Amino acid sequence: MKQIYYVIQTLLRGRGSNIIKIVSLGLALTMSILLFARVAFEQSYDTCYRDPDRIYQLFSIFTINGERGEPGELNLPPVAGAVLENFPQEVEAAVCVCKYMAFGPLYNGSVRFKDYTVMADSLFFQTLGIEVLKGDPLHELQQKDVVFLSDRLARKMFGDEDPIGKVISYDKQLQLTVKGVYAALPENSTINPEAVISIVSAWSRDWAENSWEGGDSFFQYIRFRPGVKVDVEKFNARLEAVIQNYLPQDGKDNSSYTSIVKPLRDVYRGDDAVRRM
Template identity: 60%
Template sequence: MKQIYYVIQTLIHGRGSNIIKVVSLGLGLTMSILLFSRVVYEQSFDTCFKDHDKLYQLWDIWTVNGEPFPPSEFIIGAAAGGILDAMPEIVESAASTGSWPVSAPIYNGSVRFDDFKVTADSLFFQTMGIEVLSGDPVRELQQKDVIFLSKDLADKMFGGENPIGKIISFNKEIELTVKGTYAALPENCTMRPKAVISLPSIWSRRIGNYSWEGGDSWKEYIRLKQDIDLDELNKRIDVVVQQHIPRSDKFGITVIAKPVRDTYRGYDEVKRMRNIMLILGLSILFITALNYVLISISSLSRRAKSIGVHKCSGAGTGTVFGMFMWETGIIILLSLFLMVFLMLNFRDFVEDTTAAKLESLFAVGRIWVPLGVTAFLFFIGGVLPGRLFSKIPVTQVFRRYTEGKKGWKRPLLFIQFAGVAFI
């Protein structure tokens, strides 16, 4: 308890430099934790689906005169079903989805809803691993003019009433019957529809090309029964596809499967932004830690005599080291309060910039990110100056020091850190 008392007295005595430390650490922690949390959040995309490691998305690669195009996640409509039929010992289920045929709004009476929707076949929920709350999608989605609503959209449309059997309209042209509901999906999903309209609703009106002969505008998925080498799986898929597509000397197509987790984090812009955020986060974290160390060390000549007094009073090296660790812990704790204050008061700006809700960034499964950043800062900021100060000899109390005019260094370090953090 005496250590804590002396630490508090020291903090009060040096409140000027401590305010700079708290503000600097608060800004640094805010920026670095947000950047690292966003990177980890992006790596968690599409893990919301049940047994996501067995869920694969299909991609096609078109070749023209022997020159391949980049892989596209929009493929020909019949591929998923054809693969399921040809490989039942490996593929458990398959689903085809399309958002473009149902991009128009839906209406409950005169109230318009522009939520994202897809049209999908009867195995959509089984394939994706989405929890169905009510209804039988395997049977109902084989019928035309049927719609399933997510729980949150159903509540928004009907205010908590049972939506089953309700009639809504698509673009005020097609009447749809609500046949079921399903659990709302989190933000970190690449396939996150608020409503699913049966694919026969589109087929019956001759919308789109759903065949082996083109119409590459569908997103398709397969769920595997067992683990299989990805190269072997893609070889077998290619054999199936080549048996069905029309022969052409000019055009060719190859269909491949990729783990659904690799869809979002495989986008070029996502990989580029991930690298940028990692570099910025590491830079800010190191600058923050080193600035704290430098500010602490800059007070060496001023605090050396007080440390000598502590040692004359019986404090050992470990006691002095512990005092500096306590001091660092208290300052970091105050900095965390500042970080929370900034995030809550600038919540809209933070969520708009990171393109994610704070609840998603700091979900229980990702709470290790801020804890890890804080622990790293505590270790660097506490251990380095703590070891340096604890080695000051007792004879220091008998020496006379004259400190030069070095006060400009602290505001300079603060300005340097604040500029880097906000950039």
């Protein structure tokens, strides 16, 4: 009993310092929780995709006057298709994605939606492993003026109505028909658009060059087949040989071009800012 009495007296005499200690402890715990939450957020980056370890990103390397540049995320438009065509035993799917041609807003009538939108080909969802809830992207995204919406954006635009068959506008330039809905992606993912427009909508209007001679403005990804053990160095050496077969021969004396692949999750985690954090 005396010990309890002494403890109570000590607490009462030092209640000012006790409040400071409790506040300090609370702040420390709060900061620890926030830090651990941030680490968990970063470490789970891109795990929203199906089998993310099978997804690799394509990078371009330009050599000009003998100086080899650093790998860049923007590629010539036909590269992804060439990879899929030349590595059928290893590669299951490949996709070409354009962001700059889809910067404009979407409209449902006069209501404006400035949500993140991309243009992509018909293998977008298969390559990245994104769940499609309605529609057939393999067929529909081969058609021009077609759009797939995330379920999140579909609810914003149409509420409880079925969005399939609805017509919306891209930047008041294109009339797009909604042909599908897919599961919305979280913030901690490399590419998480709210709408995917068929890239043939741009090709059919000559909005950008679609050749080996220019137009290096495209993000591209490939998915390896299940069970394939990827030796990145050997694959990149084979890929370089394949790319050379497609490049125009004119003007190759002073410059050259090749592509390499990197595991998608390593691209983000290898960023200097992320590594420092």
